[in-house]
Amino acid sequence: MRDIRKSLVDIVGERGVSDAQEELWFYSRDPGVLAPHRPDYVVAPKTTEEVQKIVRLANREKIPVVPMGNGMSLAGLVIPLKGGIVMDMKRMNKILEVNSMARYVVVEGGTSQGALKAYLQEHHPTLRHSIPDAPPATTIAANVSLHGQGRLTNQYGFNSDMVTGLEVVLPTGKICLVGSPSIGPYWISKGPTLPDLSGLFLGWLGCTGIITKVGLKLYPNKKIRDAELFVTDRVDLIPHILYKLTHLEMLEDINVWFQPKPLMFLGNFHITIFFTGDTEEEIEFKRKMIWDALQEYMDSKDGGFMAIQYMKSVLLEMPGRNIADFADVPKGGGFEYSGPIAPIEHFPQYAAKLVELAAKYNVLYASAARLISGGHCMMFSISFAFNRNDPAMMERVEKALDEAMAFALDMGGIPWKPNFKEQKMTLEKMEPNARNLLLMIKKNLDPQGIMNPGNWEVNS
Amino acid sequence: MTYIRHIEHETIVHRCFRCGYCKYPSDYSDFNCPSYKAFGWDTFAPGGRMWLTRAWLAGEIETSARFAEIMFSCVACDNCKNQCVFPKFKDFLPDIFQETRAELVGEGRIPPGVRDYFKAIAVNGNPYKLPQNERGTWAAGTGLKPYNNHKYLFYAGCVGSYDEVGQRMAKSVGKMLVDTGLSVGILGSEETCDGNDVRVLGEMGLFTQLAQANVDAFKAKGVKEIITLDPHALNTFKKDYPGLGGIFQVRHYSEVLAELIQKKKIKLKAYPVKITYHDPCYLGRHQNIYQAPREILKAIPKAELVEMHRHGPNAFCCGGGGGNFFTDILGTAESSASRVRVREAAETGANILAVACPNCAKMLSDAVKMEHLEDCMEVLNLAEILERARK
Numbered sequence: 148m149r150d151i152r153k154s155l156v157d158i159v160g161e162r163g164v165s166d167a168q169e170e171l172w173f174y175s176r177d178p179g180v181l182a183p184h185r186p187d188y189v190v191a192p193k194t195t196e197e198v199q200k201i202v203r204l205a206n207r208e209k210i211p212v213v214p215m216g217n218g219m220s221l222a223g224l225v226i227p228l229k230g231g232i233v234m235d236m237k238r239m240n241k242i243l244e245v246n247s248m249a250r251y252v253v254v255e256g257g258t259s260q261g262a263l264k265a266y267l268q269e270h271h272p273t274l275r276h277s278i279p280d281a282p283p284a285t286t287i288a289a290n291v292s293l294h295g296q297g298r299l300t301n302q303y304g305f306n307s308d309m310v311t312g313l314e315v316v317l318p319t320g321k322i323c324l325v326g327s328p329s330i331g332p333y334w335i336s337k338g339p340t341l342p343d344l345s346g347l348f349l350g351w352l353g354c355t356g357i358i359t360k361v362g363l364k365l366y367p368n369k370k371i372r373d374a375e376l377f378v379t380d381r382v383d384l385i386p387h388i389l390y391k392l393t394h395l396e397m398l399e400d401i402n403v404w405f406q407p408k409p410l411m412f413l414g415n416f417h418i419t420i421f422f423t424g425d426t427e428e429e430i431e432f433k434r435k436m437i438w439d440a441l442q443e444y445m446d447s448k449d450g451g452f453m454a455i456q457y458m459k460s461v462l463l464e465m466p467g468r469n470i471a472d473f474a475d476v477p478k479g480g481g482f483e484y485s486g487p488i489a490p491i492e493h494f495p496q497y498a499a500k501l502v503e504l505a506a507k508y509n510v511l512y513a514s515a516a517r518l519i520s521g522g523h524c525m526m527f528s529i530s531f532a533f534n535r536n537d538p539a540m541m542e543r544v545e546k547a548l549d550e551a552m553a554f555a556l557d558m559g560g561i562p563w564k565p566n567f568k569e570q571k572m573t574l575e576k577m578e579p580n581a582r583n584l585l586l587m588i589k590k591n592l593d594p595q596g597i598m599n600p601g602n603w604e605v606n607s
Numbered sequence: 608m609t610y611i612r613h614i615e616h617e618t619i620v621h622r623c624f625r626c627g628y629c630k631y632p633s634d635y636s637d638f639n640c641p642s643y644k645a646f647g648w649d650t651f652a653p654g655g656r657m658w659l660t661r662a663w664l665a666g667e668i669e670t671s672a673r674f675a676e677i678m679f680s681c682v683a684c685d686n687c688k689n690q691c692v693f694p695k696f697k698d699f700l701p702d703i704f705q706e707t708r709a710e711l712v713g714e715g716r717i718p719p720g721v722r723d724y725f726k727a728i729a730v731n732g733n734p735y736k737l738p739q740n741e742r743g744t745w746a747a748g749t750g751l752k753p754y755n756n757h758k759y760l761f762y763a764g765c766v767g768s769y770d771e772v773g774q775r776m777a778k779s780v781g782k783m784l785v786d787t788g789l790s791v792g793i794l795g796s797e798e799t800c801d802g803n804d805v806r807v808l809g810e811m812g813l814f815t816q817l818a819q820a821n822v823d824a825f826k827a828k829g830v831k832e833i834i835t836l837d838p839h840a841l842n843t844f845k846k847d848y849p850g851l852g853g854i855f856q857v858r859h860y861s862e863v864l865a866e867l868i869q870k871k872k873i874k875l876k877a878y879p880v881k882i883t884y885h886d887p888c889y890l891g892r893h894q895n896i897y898q899a900p901r902e903i904l905k906a907i908p909k910a911e912l913v914e915m916h917r918h919g920p921n922a923f924c925c926g927g928g929g930g931n932f933f934t935d936i937l938g939t940a941e942s943s944a945s946r947v948r949v950r951e952a953a954e955t956g957a958n959i960l961a962v963a964c965p966n967c968a969k970m971l972s973d974a975v976k977m978e979h980l981e982d983c984m985e986v987l988n989l990a991e992i993l994e995r996a997r998k
Contacts, residue, residue, distance in 0.1 A: 162940075165648065167673040172662055173650045178625055191647055217627055218649075238647050261635025268634070269916075283635040284627035468692045471626045475693050480622040535621040 181223035203320035216289030228601030256288030314360035318593035334362030369423035379450030393522035479534025487555035614706035625654035629687035632921035641944035653687035683929035708809030720934035743795025754792030773965035803843035822853030838889035878996035883957035886922035887964035927966035945974035
């Protein structure tokens with residue numbers, strides 16, 4: 148084997164490569180419960196051409212390559228399960244173009260959600276993107292490659308639905324443009340009216356190529372954002388309430404959350420309803436529509452709106468800084484969640500299962516479901532916190548999450564950002580011809596099997 | 608030899624989620640951690656340090672030159688403490704990093720630049736290896752006299768006493784204090800290093816010696832009130848010296864000048880110029896003094912104060928804190944903090960980059976040259992600017 152380190156240094160320079168114990172230790176793990184696995188090298192390219200050269204080298208030498216954003220999936224998706232090269236993409240963080248009239252932005256893949264938010268606020272204050280509730284360091288490419296969601300997902304679908312074009316380095320080292328940028332200068336469509344090749348990369352968790360540029364839809368940034376919080380203790384009513392709310396067709400985002408701590412939240416289901424407007428009149432009109440839609444539940448004493456002035460700023464914050472707090476409830480620095488995509492009618496069953504699993508495995512739970520595309524489905528988060536200094540608790544959380552995903556699959560749900568075990572469970576359940584199609588795609592795109600191996604591994 | 612490692616806050620090291628809020632300003636517009644900005648590896652961010660410290664304490668990684676570089680490249684700017692989203696332990700992040708450095712000092716595994724810094728101070732009393740009897744020469748021509756029952760002691764510190772840029776700042780501040788009729792004296796060759804950066808770098812024994820010597824000297828002279836040139840000295844005088852019996856009224860010179868302007872002891876004429884102000888970490892985030900320097904600049908008729916994108920509690924460090932001013936672990940590459948900062952200053956269109964700390968003055972003056980900005984921007988301390996605007 149050639150001197151791989153020297154070859155990598157030739158490509159990205161000394162400051163772009165590390166095989167020091169410190170980087171190998173750190174980049175071998177993520178904040179979730181899965182066991183670490185050491186890479187052999189960590190590299191941090193600055194350009195698409197550098198990515199291309201690294202991938203060509205890896206392809207030639209049959210070295211695994213794991214592209215990484217901020218590593219915050221919590222599901223071990225950037226743990227190099229078979230060693231090789233972890234490619235930290237965060238130095239590729241340029242915002243390349245904003246087409247304000249066509250409402251899209253083109254960014255390098257390692258651009259962080261926080262940086263894009265700040266850039267738009269300063270330079271294009273009438274535009275926004277769908278900000279996930281993940282920390283601001285999470286990257287645009289990683290988010291779309293795992294079908295992330297954000298604050299505009301109820302209105303416009305998964306964040307990956309908002310992609311308007313991709314630049315991808317294929318496992319063989321070829322650079323490929325996907326969508327409208329493949330035939331012209333505009334990043335206006337990831338697929339339609341062409342065959343939609345973006346599906347070869349979105350949702351593949353870096354197993355079919357490395358996304359180096361992303362075109363992303365932007366949306367009107369209304370002058371006022373507001374929220375209401377509806378509370379009920381009747382879980383059976385949640386699907387009906389959500390159905391009524393989505394019928395309004397005017398809400399920015401809808402989240403349903405419940406948790407046993409602090410105790411003031413125990414036993415209730417909280418529906419946070421976000422809405423926007425350019426005038427106070429528009430806001431008040433929407434508020435009235437929301438209240439009218441849920442009046443019957445107030446009349447029947449099954450629920451009501453909470454006074455939320457004291458927490459409104461926290462609710463409206465993007466991303467929500469308080470979400471990470473859950474990791475410190477057991478004073479231990481960790482939480483992990485499964486997030487199956489499921490029909491909203493199954494909310495009560497998922498809620499019951501979460502509570503059951505928490506009791507069975509003696510772990511602390513929380514849940515926050517987000518509506519997707521106006522209620523066609525929801526992401527139901529099954530979250531468990533753990534103490535990183537308590538391996539037994541981490542093991543219990545891992546088992547609880549495994550069981551949660553088995554339950555979700557039995558319920559007809561599909562996994563969101565599944566870890567390698569959940570991927571296997573999913574593939575086993577998948578209709579054989581669909582599974583073979585995945586195999587065919589993976590084999591053709593990545594003949595050496597170098598891209599994030601251990602993930603979406605399809606056995607014929 | 609196997610070392611049993613222990614730091615005071617080791618029971619909370621595992622609570623870091625490594626979410627990364629700590630490396631940003633509050634609007635997430637850029638990375639606000641100088642070492643992460645310079646090196647670009649997650650290991651050089653506060654979350655990386657937390658996780659590596661835990662691994663190191665657990666024996667999962669060994670002490671190495673790289674580990675020491677990661678720990679000593681922290682500039683102690685306190686941005687992480689401000690931005691961390693975990694209120695129950697965020698305040699201890701800088702302590703954890705300092706305690707880890709102290710353990711490395713104990714093991715004798717520190718970067719050569721840090722070793723040389725300690726050695727120079729231990730041998731010479733200053734990091735410049737210059738004679739003690741030259742410590743007060745900067746004051747020539749300022750009118751400042753040796754401290755002798757004056758109301759205030761003006762403490763210049765090592766950078767103000769020996770560095771060319773620092774001396775310029777000490778002279779201008781000292782002269783202005785004298786000109787306003789303030790009763791102020793200096794220790795000159797009797798002054799000793801304040802030890803702030805020695806403490807931050809983890810040499811607690813040397814720090815205690817320095818601090819105790821200062822406390823004893825101040826007390827012997829009857830010092831009650833101190834005006835510091837250097838926010839680093841201000842910080843340790845206020846935070847650490849009381850624990851050693853050194854209870855003094857300590858103010859930064861910017862606070863004193865702002866008060867003198869308010870009392871009309873300094874009268875100003877029109878000075879039409881565009882100024883941007885760089886918040887020093889030890890004045891801003893460490894001591895929460897943001898307004899006094901701005902009051903000074905806003906008091907100048909016709910002068911326009913324009914803020915950099917990152918300012919106040921979100922200011923980006925010049926890279927000179929945590930001893931890096933001397934050890935230079937961050938280096939001078941394009942992504943080094945001082946160069947990033949002067950580019951940000953230049954974006955405001957300001958003609959003057961105002962500074963209030965001698966370390967910042969030096970770091971940013973050098974960076975202006977490296978960025979070839981000399982023709983459009985001057986780095987001046989608050990007193991120099993006031994001097995130009997004085998009637």
